[in-house]
Amino acid sequence: MLQAIALTRKFGRHTALDALDLLVNRGEIFCLLGPNGAGKTTTINCFLGFLSPSSGTALVNGIPVFRQPQEARRHIAYIPETVTLYPYLSGVENLSFFHSLTGEQLSSDHYIALLLDAGLQEQAIHRPVQTYSKGMRQKVGIAIATAKNAGALLLDEPTSGLDPKASNEFSILLRRFSQEGRAVLMATHDIYRAKEVATRIGIMKEGNLLTIMDAATTDHYTLENLYLEYMETSI
């Protein structure tokens, strides 16, 4: 569903992403771990078509993003670290507005059901989002992503700043996305959350994907130690 083939992005002389090969199939949750500047956001931005590759290809459902960005984006939902919403509009009004940008409009009851399903409290649905916490805004972001019904979900540090309960609820929703047969690619700094939610975990550094492991066959302690070992070793 999401495939990078020798995906490379340079900024001037600096190689932010160096010949990345990656395949995330439907039903998988792939977490990208790595320090600041490792190339995680660059990877996600190449899949979103926000950045063009210097060489190599990003494919979404077999569609080359750089050549057919509109077509590829139809298959993608995206949740950034901070979901940007219109502060004076309510949760349901924001969801209705952002979903209408896909060219489709759903009923008000359907939007409310999506927000409740994403875990937003019923009493908050009609309140302006300027009164929402970060976790509540993320839930509107999840509802926007769910409404789009896309085959792939890209997330860039979505749980940063969320309390443990909100972060746990987020993991439950991600698992549901994968059980529905979507491919999930998430960049995160949260080793614990990655181990809890991922099917596979990749460790990146300086634009290189250094290793990929099955989350089920590793434990938190081993993962953290491996991560630290990679951070200390020069490439």
Ligand SMILES: Nc1ncnc2c1ncn2[C@@H]1O[C@H](COP(=O)(O)OP(=O)(O)OP(=O)(O)O)[C@@H](O)[C@H]1O
């Ligand atoms: N628009 C840009 N212009 C120049 N350099 C950039 C640009 N975007 C990213 N970079 C560089 O590319 C490298 C990878 O950045 P990227 O944002 O992908 O890292 P990251 O792993 O997402 O880091 P973080 O965890 O801090 O979000 C960094 O060295 C960064 O400075």
